[in-house]
Amino acid sequence: MRSRHRLGHLLGHRLGRQFGWLWAAYGTSALGTWLAFGAFPLIAIEVLGAGPAEVAALSSVGAAVGAAVAVPLGPWVEFRRKRPVLITMDLVRCVALLTIPAAFALGVLTFLQLLLVAVVVAAADIAFRAASGAYLKTLLPAEDLLVAHARLESTAWTTTIVGPPLGGAAIGLLGPVATVVADAVSHLLSALGIRAMGGHEPPPGRREAARMRAGDLLDGWRYVLADVTLRPLFFNTVLFNGLVMAASPLLAVLMLGRLGFAPWQYGLAFAAPSIGGLLGARSARPLVTRFGQHRVLVAAGTLRALWPVGLAFVGPGTGGLLLVIGVELGLILCCGVFSPVSATYRLQRTATDRAARTLSAWAVTTKATTALLTAVWGVLGSLLGPRTAIGLAGVLLLATPLLLPRRAPAPVPESKPVPDRA
Numbered sequence: 001m002r003s004r005h006r007l008g009h010l011l012g013h014r015l016g017r018q019f020g021w022l023w024a025a026y027g028t029s030a031l032g033t034w035l036a037f038g039a040f041p042l043i044a045i046e047v048l049g050a051g052p053a054e055v056a057a058l059s060s061v062g063a064a065v066g067a068a069v070a071v072p073l074g075p076w077v078e079f080r081r082k083r084p085v086l087i088t089m090d091l092v093r094c095v096a097l098l099t100i101p102a103a104f105a106l107g108v109l110t111f112l113q114l115l116l117v118a119v120v121v122a123a124a125d126i127a128f129r130a131a132s133g134a135y136l137k138t139l140l141p142a143e144d145l146l147v148a149h150a151r152l153e154s155t156a157w158t159t160t161i162v163g164p165p166l167g168g169a170a171i172g173l174l175g176p177v178a179t180v181v182a183d184a185v186s187h188l189l190s191a192l193g194i195r196a197m198g199g200h201e202p203p204p205g206r207r208e209a210a211r212m213r214a215g216d217l218l219d220g221w222r223y224v225l226a227d228v229t230l231r232p233l234f235f236n237t238v239l240f241n242g243l244v245m246a247a248s249p250l251l252a253v254l255m256l257g258r259l260g261f262a263p264w265q266y267g268l269a270f271a272a273p274s275i276g277g278l279l280g281a282r283s284a285r286p287l288v289t290r291f292g293q294h295r296v297l298v299a300a301g302t303l304r305a306l307w308p309v310g311l312a313f314v315g316p317g318t319g320g321l322l323l324v325i326g327v328e329l330g331l332i333l334c335c336g337v338f339s340p341v342s343a344t345y346r347l348q349r350t351a352t353d354r355a356a357r358t359l360s361a362w363a364v365t366t367k368a369t370t371a372l373l374t375a376v377w378g379v380l381g382s383l384l385g386p387r388t389a390i391g392l393a394g395v396l397l398l399a400t401p402l403l404l405p406r407r408a409p410a411p412v413p414e415s416k417p418v419p420d421r422a
Contacts, residue, residue, distance in 0.1 A: 015144055018197045022132070022139070023148075025193030027155045029090070032186020034163025035170065035179050040114055042176040047104065048111050062115055064371035066122020067364045073127040074220050074360025078353070081201050082135035083194060089128040090191035096120040097184035101177045126363045134355035137347050138202055145347055146293075149340035150284045157277030157336060164271060220361025223354050229405040230349050233342065234362060236301060236403035242369040243400075244308060244331075246377035247393040250386040251311055255324070258386075259316045269321055273328035280336020288341060294405065297341050302401040304334035309394025312387055 044050035044058055077085050096117045103109040140148055167179045224230045255261045255269070280300075287296045310327040314320045350358045380389040 015140060015148055018139055018199045019136075019148060021193050021197040022136070023151060023155065025090075025190040026132075026152055027159065028186050028193065029190040030156055030159040031163055032183040034159045035167040035186070036183035037164050037167055039167070039171070039176040039179045039183075040118060042171065043100070043104075043109075043180075044111060044114055046176065047109065048114070050111055054111060058111075058115060058118060060371045060374050062118030063122050063367050066119045067126065067367040067371070069119060069123040070126035070360065070364050073123065074130055074357040074364075077127055077131045077134070077360065078356040081203070082131045082138075082356070083197065083201055085131040086128060086135065086194050087191045089124045089131065090187045090194070092124045093121050093128075094184045094187040094191070096124070097180050097187070100180050104177050122367065126360060126367065129363050130356045130360035133343075133347060133359040134352070135201070137350075137352055137355050142348055146285055146288060146340060146344040149343045149347075150281050153281035153284070153336060153340040153343075154278055157274055157281060157332075160277065161271065161274045164267070168267075219354070220357035220359075221365075223350070223358050224361060227349060229407075230346065230358075232403045232405050233297075233346065234365070236400050237342065237362075238366050238369050239403070240301075240305065240397060240400045241366055242373040243393045243397050245370045246373035247308065247311070247390045249374065250377060250381045250390050251314075251324075253381065254386040254390065255314065255320075259314065259320060261316075261321065265321055269324040270328060273325055273332050276329045276331075276333035277336035280333045280338075281340055284337050284340045287337060293341060293345060294407070296337065297345055298401070298404050300334050300338035300341065301404045304331055304338055305397045305400050307331040307334070308397050309391060312391030312394055 040058055041055045044055050050058075099113065100109065100117060103113055136145070136148060167182075170179050170182070224234045252266065255266050256263065261269075284296070291299075307327050307330045311324065314323050346358075346362070347355065377389055377393060380392065384392070
């Protein structure tokens with residue numbers, strides 16, 4: 001009996017059977033993604049002989065074009081039942097990824113195919129995130145959203161810790177294509193898990209116009225920018241994520257090049273601190289219970305901005321490695337608290353009939369801004385040197401807390417969806 005109780009707690013039965021399946025599907029998909037971490041660049045380099053410019057394009061252009069492709073998906077998702085959309089996006093990612101090992105086996109794999117798959121996966125990922133957030137809002141009451149987001153965040157950091165080492169071992173034994181197969185299978189299993197959820201999903205609202213208009217594409221951005229508390233959080237999140245990610249390639253160049261760290265040391269510097277994300281996510285709910293959602297959001301959002309500037313002072317040897325681990329641990333711990341609180345805050349501030357469009361606009365902007373800033377910081381790194389460019393990103397990050405919401409918001413009145421007359 002006790003083992004059944006533990007299993008029920010593990011699967012999230014306190015939040016209901018449907019969330020348990022959704023949580024399991026999310027964890028499976030996330031593990032597959034982290035197993036395949038770095039597989040595309042490795043395939044490009046080792047199989048196709050790609051150079052640095054092509055590898056950079058694979059990451060930045062793939063994400064940017066994927067974000068552009070995903071722009072019309074937000075309004076499209078909004079007026080459809082979310083579970084079929086989730087299943088469809090999982091299957092799209094599965095099929096797209098499976099084309100890579102198939103082409104590799106036939107000897108016809110090209111860089112263009114890798115780039116196209118990266119675009120499709122990026123677009124499907126944005127649509128999946130938008131649909132899952134909107135579905136979660138209808139699945140759970142508002143008071144359970146923080147618990148749900150904390151569990152999802154904990155799962156994300158757990159797979160971040162476990163996935164890359166296992167994926168690295170699999171790549172060493174079987175080659176990078178094997179981890180792409182694992183990623184594809186994880187999306188298939190995720191689709192099956194979501195299919196097994198069962199239950200009734202409320203019908204989405206019907207659009208007034210029979211066809212999508214050009215103005216519909218901007219609805220998500222209009223909603224965010226019109227809200228006095230979502231707007232600053234939106235700019236804070238987009239700029240913070242973009243600046244942190246933009247400095248990451250330069251830190252790799254600095255550590256693996258000029259400072260002479262071994263690849264295993266570089267991997268350790270970022271894998272070990274991921275435990276901070278798990279601890280932060282598990283702390284989010286108790287902190288909110290004690291201090292309140294808004295205080296925790298502002299405090300964690302401020303503290304996470306203080307750490308990255310320290311990476312500009314990394315030196316060689318053990319001391320430099322410990323500095324990176326310490327900075328990343330503090331950064332990831334604060335992000336682990338901030339992310340579920342921010343996701344809950346955002347979802348509570350968004351009307352149910354606008355959730356998919358709003359989340360889609362948020363994700364599209366984040367991916368596009370990250371791609372742009374990564375390109376800009378690549379140029380700055382060439383002109384100023386990687387250490388100076390990393391320091392500049394850290395200094396700019398110190399200003400991002402100014403964009404956090406200044407006061408706790410009033411409750412959002414829910415608009416009533418138009419009844420389905422079909």
